[in-house]
Amino acid sequence: MNQEKQHITEYKVYGIVLVALLLLTALSIWVTHIDLKAWTVGIALLVTCSMAFIILTYFMHLKFDHILIKILVGLVFVLFAIFVGITLLEYMTR
Amino acid sequence: MENTVTHIEHRDDFGAKLGMWIFIFTEMLLFGGLFLVYSVFRWKFSADFHEAAAELNTFLGTINTVVLLISSMTVAMALTAIQKNNPKLAVNLLLITVFLGCVFLFNKYHEWGTEIRDGLYPGAANLMNQQHGVTLFFGLYFFMTGLHMLHMIAGMILLTIIAIRVKSGKVNSNKYTLLENGSLYWCLVDLIWIFLFPLLYLVT
Numbered sequence: 584m585n586q587e588k589q590h591i592t593e594y595k596v597y598g599i600v601l602v603a604l605l606l607l608t609a610l611s612i613w614v615t616h617i618d619l620k621a622w623t624v625g626i627a628l629l630v631t632c633s634m635a636f637i638i639l640t641y642f643m644h645l646k647f648d649h650i651l652i653k654i655l656v657g658l659v660f661v662l663f664a665i666f667v668g669i670t671l672l673e674y675m676t677r
Numbered sequence: 678m679e680n681t682v683t684h685i686e687h688r689d690d691f692g693a694k695l696g697m698w699i700f701i702f703t704e705m706l707l708f709g710g711l712f713l714v715y716s717v718f719r720w721k722f723s724a725d726f727h728e729a730a731a732e733l734n735t736f737l738g739t740i741n742t743v744v745l746l747i748s749s750m751t752v753a754m755a756l757t758a759i760q761k762n763n764p765k766l767a768v769n770l771l772l773i774t775v776f777l778g779c780v781f782l783f784n785k786y787h788e789w790g791t792e793i794r795d796g797l798y799p800g801a802a803n804l805m806n807q808q809h810g811v812t813l814f815f816g817l818y819f820f821m822t823g824l825h826m827l828h829m830i831a832g833m834i835l836l837t838i839i840a841i842r843v844k845s846g847k848v849n850s851n852k853y854t855l856l857e858n859g860s861l862y863w864c865l866v867d868l869i870w871i872f873l874f875p876l877l878y879l880v881t
Binding site for chain 1: 706713717735742746749756761857865871875879
């Protein structure tokens with residue numbers, strides 16, 4: 584397979600994506616400055632994961648890539664979540 | 678008798694991209710392991726982590742986050758530029774990306790300098806005398822940002838080489854896998870920082 588029918592993302596799209604990411608960065612800073620007690624970490628991580636999703640989808644071109652790559656990326660995140668989940672479970676049940 | 682050699686160009690652009698993604702997965706698991714260590718120690722020493730994180734320079738951290746986000750945009754735009762057969766713009770965008778990387782490194786130098794001056798580096802007597810969780814936090818902080826910094830430097834070298842190849846025409850609108858993979862790597866470096874920043878600087 585070579586490069587003949589590749590999707591070309593317009594410059595403007597990248598500009599819009601950057602603005603969205605900067606806004607989310609501002610949001611994550613704001614969220615950690617107001618007192619949300621136990622929810623702070625969860626919400627901050629949610630904002631961070633949204634930013635990660637946007638970077639993967641647009642800057643790393645996943646949106647226009649072959650489905651195989653999309654599935655593999657998803658699986659790696661699931662694998663990592665399992666590692667964290669089981670490790671923390673082990674610590675919490677000691 | 679003919680002396681011509683037929684050069685069969687083996688080209689597998691999809692394979693090359695897939696290979697790059699598989700490498701990216703190993704990087705994700707590498708930093709993932711460190712985030713795992715962070716999450717366990719954060720759970721065990723939440724108060725100490727809270728206290729230690731207050732020592733970090735959130736302003737510089739924020740600037741660095743913005744700088745990296747912009748650099749991800751410029752490197753992605755460089756790919757569009759080469760696809761649209763505009764190598765000059767591609768080279769300029771790549772060089773801007775490397776420059777933004779230098780800005781990041783410059784900020785990091787200041788941050789680390791302050792922390793080292795304050796005796797908060799791994800092995801320092803001052804740090805060893807702090808609460809256990811504080812010592813752990815700074816060990817993780819220096820290791821994770823240091824490893825990230827090494828990846829940044831590798832990325833900057835890679836992007837510079839790619840810029841040279843675009844200039845020489847070896848990377849062009851018909852053959853740009855190298856630039857595509859280089860931009861993937863740089864975006865990965867940004868992705869890692871996107872997680873490092875809130876977890877180390879913000880969640881206090």
